[in-house]
Amino acid sequence: MNMNGRGWLLAIALSGAMPAAQPACSSLLDRELRPLAGKTPESLCQHQGKVLLIVNTASKCGLTPQYEGLEALHARLEPQGFAVLGFPSNDFLGQEPGSEEQIQEFCTLTYGVTFPMYEKVSVKGAEASPLYRELLAATGEAPGWNFHKYLLDRDGQVVASFGSRTKPDDPALLAKIEELLAAPAESSPSADGT
Structure with missing residues (x-):
């Protein structure tokens, strides 16, 4: 029997078989931005299902060149199920003062950023976005500066937090990312390595 697109769907419907369900979205990722x-x-x-590095970014910071390393890391590991997610923030000495359009233009033209960037948010204190409040609750660590990094496993659980001075090519960061990429979803190692 020729199984074109509709024939395959009809065969599934007639057999009662359903495609495997996707794992539920983690509470950390279950939000819209x-x-x-x-x-x-x-x-x-x-x-969901990817290893994620969530980073608060800024365009006028001494650490801004980390965009280059973040983009290289994203490009190299994306085929294995990895993504960097950037969240511009103006929380530290006003180092991200521009509009979202200006930030996007800067990131694209200066560093060739292709990894997903999201709306400008606050990442600390009472004004922190719900995402960053949950990251703080999971790790006990709020960003102390721009380019703080939170590493999530394929199940959307925070497994590590890295300070701003940790570069995207840091050996400890890379080792943890590689470990998480090697682990399937729903059995990724936890923060304590179990």
């Missing part, structure tokens, strides 16, 4: 300079929020659940 706008892509940088975008108008329509999108669900972070689209990243």
Whole structure:
């Protein structure tokens, strides 16, 4: 029997078989945020099943050149199920003062950023976005500066937190990412290595 698109769906419907269900979205990712300079929020659940590095960014910081390393890391590991998610923030000495459109243009033209960037948020204190409040609750660590990094496993659970001075090519960070990429979803190592 020729199984074109409709024939395959009809065969599944007639047999009662259903495709395997996707794992439920983690509470951390179960939220909608706008892509940088975008108008329509999108669900972070689209990243469920990937190893994620969530980073608060800024365009006028001494650490801003980390964009280059973050982009290289994203490009190299994306085929294995990895993504960097950037969240611009103006929380530290006003080092991200521009509009979302200006930030997007800077990131694209200066560093060739292709990894997902989301709306400008606050990452510390009473004004912290719900995402960053949950990251703080999971790790006990709020960003102390721009380019703080939170590492999530394929199940959307925070497994590590790295300070701002940890570069994207840091051996400890890379080792942890590689470990998480090697682990399947729902059995990724926890923060204590179990």
